[in-house]
Amino acid sequence: MTPLVRLTAIAAPLMRENIDTDAIIPSREMKTVSKTGLADGLFAGWRYSEIDSRTPDPVFILNQPPYDRANVLISGANFGCGSSREHAVWALAEYGFRAVVAPSFSPIFEGNCIRNGVAPIILPLPAVERIAAIVATRPHITIDLETQTVRAGDEEWRFSLGNEPRQMLMQGLDAIELTLQRRPEIATFRAMDSERRPWAYLSGQHGPSA
Amino acid sequence: MSDSAPPPPRTLAEKIWWDHRIAEMDGGTTLVLIDRILLHERTGGVALKSLSAANRSVMVPDQVFATMDHIVDTFPGRTDKTLMPTGTAFLIATREAAHEHGITLFDLGDPRQGIVHVTSPEQGIVLPGVTLVCPDSHTCTQGAFGALAWGIGSTEAEHALATMTLRIARPLDMRITIDGVLPSGVTAKDLALHIVGRLGSGGAKGHIVEFAGSAVRALDMEARMTLCNLATELAAFGAVVAPDQITFAYLQGRTYAPSGAGWDVALGYWQTLNSDPGAAFAAEHHIDAADVAPMVTWGTSPQHAAPIGAPVPRFDELGVRDSQDSYDRALDYMALAPGGDLTALPIDAAFIGSCTNSRLSDLRRAAAILRGRKVAPGVRAICVPGSTEVKRQAEAEGLDIVFREAGFEWREAGCSMCFFAGGESFGAQERVISSTNRNFESRQGPGTRTHLASPETVAASAIAGHIADPRRLEPIQ
Numbered sequence: 212m213t214p215l216v217r218l219t220a221i222a223a224p225l226m227r228e229n230i231d232t233d234a235i236i237p238s239r240e241m242k243t244v245s246k247t248g249l250a251d252g253l254f255a256g257w258r259y260s261e262i263d264s265r266t267p268d269p270v271f272i273l274n275q276p277p278y279d280r281a282n283v284l285i286s287g288a289n290f291g292c293g294s295s296r297e298h299a300v301w302a303l304a305e306y307g308f309r310a311v312v313a314p315s316f317s318p319i320f321e322g323n324c325i326r327n328g329v330a331p332i333i334l335p336l337p338a339v340e341r342i343a344a345i346v347a348t349r350p351h352i353t354i355d356l357e358t359q360t361v362r363a364g365d366e367e368w369r370f371s372l373g374n375e376p377r378q379m380l381m382q383g384l385d386a387i388e389l390t391l392q393r394r395p396e397i398a399t400f401r402a403m404d405s406e407r408r409p410w411a412y413l414s415g416q417h418g419p420s421a
Numbered sequence: 422m423s424d425s426a427p428p429p430p431r432t433l434a435e436k437i438w439w440d441h442r443i444a445e446m447d448g449g450t451t452l453v454l455i456d457r458i459l460l461h462e463r464t465g466g467v468a469l470k471s472l473s474a475a476n477r478s479v480m481v482p483d484q485v486f487a488t489m490d491h492i493v494d495t496f497p498g499r500t501d502k503t504l505m506p507t508g509t510a511f512l513i514a515t516r517e518a519a520h521e522h523g524i525t526l527f528d529l530g531d532p533r534q535g536i537v538h539v540t541s542p543e544q545g546i547v548l549p550g551v552t553l554v555c556p557d558s559h560t561c562t563q564g565a566f567g568a569l570a571w572g573i574g575s576t577e578a579e580h581a582l583a584t585m586t587l588r589i590a591r592p593l594d595m596r597i598t599i600d601g602v603l604p605s606g607v608t609a610k611d612l613a614l615h616i617v618g619r620l621g622s623g624g625a626k627g628h629i630v631e632f633a634g635s636a637v638r639a640l641d642m643e644a645r646m647t648l649c650n651l652a653t654e655l656a657a658f659g660a661v662v663a664p665d666q667i668t669f670a671y672l673q674g675r676t677y678a679p680s681g682a683g684w685d686v687a688l689g690y691w692q693t694l695n696s697d698p699g700a701a702f703a704a705e706h707h708i709d710a711a712d713v714a715p716m717v718t719w720g721t722s723p724q725h726a727a728p729i730g731a732p733v734p735r736f737d738e739l740g741v742r743d744s745q746d747s748y749d750r751a752l753d754y755m756a757l758a759p760g761g762d763l764t765a766l767p768i769d770a771a772f773i774g775s776c777t778n779s780r781l782s783d784l785r786r787a788a789a790i791l792r793g794r795k796v797a798p799g800v801r802a803i804c805v806p807g808s809t810e811v812k813r814q815a816e817a818e819g820l821d822i823v824f825r826e827a828g829f830e831w832r833e834a835g836c837s838m839c840f841f842a843g844g845e846s847f848g849a850q851e852r853v854i855s856s857t858n859r860n861f862e863s864r865q866g867p868g869t870r871t872h873l874a875s876p877e878t879v880a881a882s883a884i885a886g887h888i889a890d891p892r893r894l895e896p897i898q
Contacts, residue, residue: 226744226746227744227746227747227750228742228743228744228747229622229722229724229747231859231861233840233859233861233862233863233864234861234862234863237841237863237867238840238841238842238843239505239841239842239843239867240843241463241842241843242506242507242843243507243510244466244467244470244510244511244514244515245467245470246467246471246575256862256863256867262849262867262868287744287747288623289622289623289626289656292622292623292654292656293558293859293861294557294558294840295464295556295557295558295560295572295573295574296463296464296574297464297556297574297575297576298464300574315623315626315656317626317656318626318627318656318658319558319572319573319574322573322574322577322589323574323576323577326574326576326577327576373448373449373450373590374447374448374449375446375447375448375449375450375588376448377448378448379448386580386588387475387477387579387580387583387584389588390452390580390583390584390586390588391477391583391584393443393444393452393584393586394584396443396444397443397452397454397584397585397586400443400454401454401585404440404454407440407690408440408550408687408690409679409683409686410548410678410679410683410684410686410687410690411456411548411550411551412484413483413484413677414483415483
């Protein structure tokens with residue numbers, strides 16, 4: 212994963228609430244058993260003039276310069292709700308998005324962002340609306356994970372990302388590798404726990420081992 | 422293991438959390454033990470494939486189960502070939518990966534096949550007090566058993582498969598207490614839509630919602646699953662219901678549930694799984710069951726729910742949850758006007774199925790309405806049992822005949838048209854009354870207009886040819 216510390220980029224305002232993962236990547240666009248090949252399907256239902264066509268709909272913000280080169284998305288509350296499909300984040304990342312700024316995110320989507328190098332940045336609604344208004348004329352914003360600030364125009368806002376998510380994004384860490392280093396501790400816990408909750412431990416096709 | 426759990430009073434979720442807490446991580450998360458991992462061909466295959474590509478293995482294959490539900494067709498006589506153009510690849514990849522990693526797969530043709538949140542309870546895979554994850558947002562359904570069950574992404578599924586743990590921040594606790602008695606003809610689905618309509622689609626963000634109160638205690642397990650199913654539409658982390666005699670009676674004798682002396686040990690533990698009196702919740706809500714009516718959604722979010730018969734709400738009646746733009750967009754998409762009468766709208770299709778409402782009791786209640794009646798001309802009506810086992814039991818009772826004689830298609834088990842995966846769908850601008858969980862734009866097909874409701878309301882509407890109140894059926898001629 213590419214580390215993300217500081218980013219100055221064009222931000223596209225897509226100020227709708229409850230943008231769901233079906234809208235971010237329609238199920239029909241998830242054509243292969245793969246994490247890649249999804250960028251073309253990003254926002255397909257809104258981005259193209261017809262279903263299954265690839266003719267850009269000029270009304271959609273990502274088809275309008277300079278937002279066709281955006282690497283940050285500004286959006287409404289509960290962004291990424293609906294299906295848990297990580298394809299939504301894979302599509303955003305492959306398209307080039309490194310951050311989404313919104314008043315809130317769906318919890319599963321937020322976790323998926325962290326694991327794929329996309330920063331989910333939460334700011335109060337008035338701040339998000341203000342940023343959306345600023346980028347209408349001055350499209351570049353700066354996001355700094357070190358200082359946890361967003362800068363748009365001459366204004367600045369502080370956000371707060373959990374320490375682990377922040378470190379994972381800034382260092383491009385793989386959580387699985389980190390956890391695998393704790394294998395002995397996990398094995399010890401499971402051995403102790405299997406005494407207390409034997410019924411939770413399955414072995415073979417015939418149910419609990421105890 | 423490091424420090425001990427806090428003293429009572431503790432919430433149900435807190436008890437399960439502390440019994441799974443391996444260690445605190447530096448970054449403010451906790452390393453949590455995972456007991457059960459469920460996968461389906463839509464998002465599970467890619468997790469297994471990615472795990473193999475990284476030369477990692479599944480740590481405890483015996484506690485991982487996979488099923489085919491999302492992409493597989495539901496036509497009688499189905500095979501690996503799917504209407505979704507590239508669907509076969511998902512089935513084959515999931516099958517090969519399951520075999521490679523030694524995971525139990527409920528494949529096509531297996532009597533245990535079905536929607537993951539229907540088949541796991543049927544097999545006794547979910548149990549009170551376990552942590553259970555699945556790369557599927559409706560995993561919260563299984564919290565009905567007093568388990569911590571939540572949806573994750575594919576990368577987190579890889580993490581769980583490789584380590585039997587996840588690194589997560591402790592969710593907050595919310596309690597929604599529903600006391601009183603649900604009026605006759607009002608179901609768990611109506612209650613769930615009532616709650617989502619009241620709290621909004623972000624109303625429980627990041628919380629574990631405990632559903633409590635006399636109205637919840639009175640629900641059977643299938644109804645509790647329906648209630649917990651819609652917790653994700655509140656942006657909840659998960660949902661739980663304290664296990665009780667109804668839970669234990671449901672589980673006893675199921676394949677992966679403990680038996681013999683093991684059952685008694687388990688039962689002793691399970692009986693401690695409830696919130697202590699005085700336990701603190703970060704948020705509390707109270708609902709009087711008597712206030713709940715049959716519900717139907719009018720817009721493009723499950724929070725756009727209103728009692729059946731009520732006019733489409735005007736913007737100023739909504740509160741502050743939607744912007745004017747979102748509200749206008751929803752009405753435009755659904756071809757509705759403020760103040761309009763939903764029950765006057767002709768429907769093109771009726772769908773009974775999904776992890777929300779496809780279990781035997783759902784089909785029985787719908788069949789009770791359909792018996793001796795006919796679907797209105799021009800309405801396409803489809804019933805998709807949630808699992809092969811539900812289908813078998815329904816057929817043993819003759820419910821398939823009731824559905825068929827009324828004019829419903831009777832399908833093989835799967836998620837089917839709850840969502841459009843590139844295969845079968847409803848048409849553009851078609852209006853569908855559906856027992857499913859999401860009415861998002863294009864969820865059931867490009868341009869399709871979805872109204873969510875209970876199986877009873879779907880059945881009554883299919884007969885009437887328009888959205889109809891199941892309590893006001895025309896007598897059989």
